[in-house]
Amino acid sequence: REFEGEEEYLEILGITREQSGKYECKAANEVSSADVKQVKVTVNYPPTITESKSNEATTGRKASLKCEASAVPAPDFEWYRDDTRINSANGLEIKSTEGQSSLTVTNVTEEHYGNYTCVAANNLGMTNASLVLFSKYAREGA
Numbered sequence: 001r002e003f004e005g006e007e008e009y010l011e012i013l014g015i016t017r018e019q020s021g022k023y024e025c026k027a028a029n030e031v032s033s034a035d036v037k038q039v040k041v042t043v044n045y046p047p048t049i050t051e052s053k054s055n056e057a058t059t060g061r062k063a064s065l066k067c068e069a070s071a072v073p074a075p076d077f078e079w080y081r082d083d084t085r086i087n088s089a090n091g092l093e094i095k096s097t098e099g100q101s102s103l104t105v106t107n108v109t110e111e112h113y114g115n116y117t118c119v120a121a122n123n124l125g126m127t128n129a130s131l132v133l134f135s136k137y138a139r140e141g142a
Contacts, residue, residue: 017043017072046125047071052118054132057108065131067118068100075120077101082115105133 003010012019020043028034047069057063069075077096079086086103088094093104101120105112113135119128 012041015041015043017045019043020072042072044072044122044124047075047120047122047127049118049120049127049129052129052131054134056136057105057112057133058136059108059110061108062104062106063108063112063133064102064104065116065118065133066100066102067120067129067131069120069127070099071120071122071124073122074098075122078119078121079103080117080119086116108133110135 010023010025020041023039023041024036025039026034026036048071049067050070051066051068053066055063055065065079067077069077077094079094079101086092086094091106093106095102095104101118103116103118113133116131116133117128118131119126121127
């Protein structure tokens with residue numbers, strides 16, 4: 001959208017993340033052609049979980065839990081089982097990219113069933129989501 005004025009600056013009060021992007025400043029008069037410069041505006045905000053997926057699993061098979069978050073700067077992810085932080089080891093694999101993370105169990109056993117927590121954090125804050133890895137057969141018997 002276009003703003004007109006005699007000012008040397010554009011003031012955006014109460015900026016929101018939707019107002020991120022490129023802004024163009026154009027100065028013109030009758031003497032010469034217009035001069036145009038672009039400025040990129042980045043709006044930082046704390047993480048919000050945009051999607052989290054619990055999953056059913058079969059013993060002896062592979063299963064994954066997925067967590068997506070929106071944040072600027074991009075969030076770092078951590079996974080917890082109860083109050084214990086999980087690392088990639090012993091048949092558990094964590095893969096995180098800019099905005100999403102997955103926890104994969106390569107060979108599900110009864111001990112893997114239960115509650116997990118995905119935590120997304122950046123320097124402005126953190127949020128979490130609870131996920132469940134549940135037995136396919138427990139659900140069918142319910």
